[in-house]
Amino acid sequence: MVLSSAASLAVNPLDAGSLLAAFGALGIAVVMFAETGLLVGFFLPGDSLLFTAGLLCTTGERSGPHLDLGQVLAAAVVGALTGAQVGYLLGRRGGRTLLTRSRNKHLHEGAARAEEILTRYGHRKAVVLARFIPVVRTVLNPLAGALGVNVRTFTVWQVVGGLVWTVGLVMAGYALGSSVPNVDRYLLPMVAVVVAVSLLPLVLEVLRARRRGRTR
16 A cells, blocks of 8 residues: 555656656646756657646546646746746856866756857847757756856847747647547657657767768
8 A cells, every 4th residue: 555655756857748647737837947947857758748748637637647729838837937947147256167077978968059059040049949849948048147148138039939938838739639530549659759859959069070070
């Protein structure tokens, strides 16, 4: 009895379904805040969490937690926007120092990619584009603060990017769940596709970096 209840309380932070079953809309806000505002949140499943949450707004209790669309959208938007702004402010106060102390390879690769995006596309486009690239969206906000990106420019465009990213993915999941009967049967394959698509920009960038290295 004790073992079964303990197992039911176990939460896998890498699994969107587990997070939603345990914490519901509150979990979405916390994950969005951590992934976009704290350097320790780079491993969290932001894309798959948003898509799965939208999907679960259309399913019944038998297939998992049933979520309210309004609550999901509010939690996602608030968590993502406040997280990015807090990350920016932390970066202004010592983001470079925090990043230097970290020994995580993926985090440093994400920082290099974020800095490249800021240089290549300019601050406005870079802040929006970073929302759609895992790891980069975690690092770019503190990095923007550390590099002295104008606070007004950052705030306006992180809000734009945050709204498009969160609302877009949630509504994509909701639209699919509303149009496909018994969609919960295909939940795992669909989440796998979302994760694969979200990782595609990183894979392409790694391939480009290797080609540039060979050319040099």
